[in-house]
Amino acid sequence: MELVWRPLTTADIPVVAALYNAAEAVDDTGELLSEEDFAESFGTTDLPGGSLAVLVGGRLAGYGLVALRDNPVGTHRVRLDGMVHPGFRREGIGLRLLPRLMELARGLHSARHPGMPLTVCTMVESRSAGHVALVEKLGFGADRHFYELEVALGESLAQAPVPSGYEIVPFSAARDEEVRLVSNTAFAQHWGSVERSPQEWAASFTTSKRFVPETSFLALSQGAVVGFVLARHYPVVEEMTGVRELWIGDVGTLEEHRGRGVASALLSRTLAQGGEKGYQRAGLSVDTANPTSALGVYERAGFEVARTWTDYGLPVAP
Structure with missing residues (x-):
């Protein structure tokens, strides 16, 4: 399966929202987002340097966003958000997407906060077994739990x-x-x-x-x-x-x-x-x-x- 990688643009908002909600219908995390919600998050993201679209045959198979903090202190915790469409899961896309987002985070962090320690992080709902397995396989550790x-x-x-x-x-x-x-x-x-x-x-x-x-x-x-x-x-x-x-x-x-x-x-x-x-x-x-x-x-x-x-x-x- 040939993957095409490129940054996201605001023109992608409708297909990103559709992908996200197709995944939510399967994952049932309770986190529902609209096109308007994605427009807000896109508006605070460096899309050229901090986003990825994963295309298969011209169709969006996955996406990722890097969310920086305005005033980090001590350690800069950079959040990585993303999703793989249910129809393209178990093809190794997540294992390639997350490390690429980590590299984007490293570049943005180094340009803005040189010398400050960097930790990349991502939120995972406890019942999302595939997501848990992915982050643990890449070496992520559970830092904090939220109800x-x-x-x-x-x-x-x-x-x-x-x-x-x-x-x-x-x-x-x-x-x-x-x-x-x-x-x-x-x-x-x-x-x-x-x-x-x-x-x-x-x-x-x-x-x-x-x-x-x-x-x-x-x-x-x-x-x-x-x-x-x-x-x-x-x-x-x-x-x-x-x-x-x-x-x-x-x-x-x-x-x-x-x-x-x-x-x-x-x-x-x-x-x-x-x-x-x-x-x-x-x-x-x-x-x-x-x-x-x-x-x-x-x-x-x-x-x-x-x-x-x-x-x-x-x-x-x-």
């Missing part, structure tokens, strides 16, 4: 009280920069977290079409932001499953305000508002080794584990 949690939205959810001395208010664009700075501080000690630049923050939340400000809330203490819940909505999930899901993108509280019920109050307000707005389910992802006991907060709010993901990493020499 994907879900809760049905409805009147049965308990309402957590707002702790004394705090106020829960709707997200305001006027506080956007303040929230970004609080987020960077709140997650500074979290594994794999790096400071989000204004550009990366905007792409993730405030200018993203997926951001839902009306179900996002802030916790104030003496008028200053000390915590937040920021929510997203991916229409493709509803289109393909019939379930309107509210995705909890980030939940954070400054360290000195933890353990007082701030996060629980924020989350409770978001879930209640989500139910009122017609969302049927809420979902989020949490590091199983999160040092802030976040998993307990989510479980008390009614969330249960739906899936487990593993962040596989491989150190790469310059």
